[in-house]
Amino acid sequence: MESIDRDDLGAVPILVSQEGFPGELSPTDAARARRLIRSSDAAAVLVAAGAGAFWWVDAVDQQAVRLVGGRTAAAKDGFALGTGDGATVPGVPLDWDLLTFGCPRGDTTVLLARYPTEPARCPTHDLPLELQDAGR
């Protein structure tokens, strides 16, 4: 049995069977499918026959097919559960050091882990401390 990927269906119309035994293509469904082909640009129609069965119907032929694939919209767009996990490495930063701030007029130095929102001031000269090796 031929397999058809849901993502490859494109503009192929899907016709849902409304009578007959589930899984089988009734003559009425086949006729409806061909009327649809004649009245549209479609080269074929996929008939959902129930019980998970599908039929590929074109102008002269018809055959049972297996519908496969069909990722969910979320998976298709790359947001399935776990998709973004690769964006984090499990370790901690290594190529960094404490920031050294010094007074431009003295030998006062302060070590900080993070650049402060409010610059620290030199207690002796009351000047804002400056980051050493700022251009590193």
Place this chain on the structure above:
Amino acid sequence: MSGLAEGVPDLDSATGSRFSLVSYLPTYAAVAFLAVLVAGGAPGGRFDPARAHDRLAALGGAELAAVVLGIVLLAVVLHPLQLPLVQLLEGYWPGPLRWLTAAGVSRQRTRRSALESQADASRLSARQRDDPAARRAVLEAAWRLRRRFPPADLLLPTALGNALRAMEYDAGSAYGADTVAWWPRLYVVLGEQLRAVVDDRRDQLDATCRLGATGAAVAVVTVPLLWRSGWWLAVALVPLAVAVVSYRAAVTAAVAYGEAVRTAFDLHRFDLPTHLHLGLPGTPAEELTTNRRLTRFWLQGVPMSDVAFEHQPDAGGHDH
């Protein structure tokens, strides 16, 4: 038994998504294994495989659906714990286990020293210097040293931790880029092909880590379950063997993942300044300076106030 097998998705869909590979399948395997033991009479009585078969085969559709739903829920709940799990296997252990950390680091240091000495070409004798096999052995030791160990002062207590830390230490360091700070940004601008390679290797790393941890946990639970079952207690060795083999596979997967991350830095590091609308560096020295400043900006908030942006108008006349 056949009923439980119905809970397994087909092979393509089972291995096609990261969630299935990393979370669902190991959880499913653990639950199925323990369910067989409990159905066979453990822990109250002696384990009987025939009884396990009969009881599991008699499960109805509703019961099976409930089991499968329970496994999926458990896998979803455990999925966000994957990163802490890898960190645990790496050797990021809490304070009370400081003694264990020190013992592990000491063992890793011994291994690293042995490899370092094998990689030291100055130790070759005059005769060995002309021996291609001896020269090749030095090169191979140097290759393994770089991929499996960071510098001695950055060692972690496990082989897995050191393989990953070796990558975190040197993937971007030659370019002034701290791997951990840069990776979340670099990852999203990787090309499709390289992203697929990185994702595949990360999946292998996480799947083997999860399988190893699950195997160890199941082995621990199996011992009291089969304590009264005589020789059946030896069945606990099965998940234990899975744990050991999986951990070794995780170390190998970590080395392979490290290769992919290093490749990403080599090939795509210039894509990041471009996306940030910064000018591309003209020389390796300029690149080093710019990348170090970006690293400090992202990690410590040091402003890059004197940087000029370069906006390239696209075909539609919009800046991007």
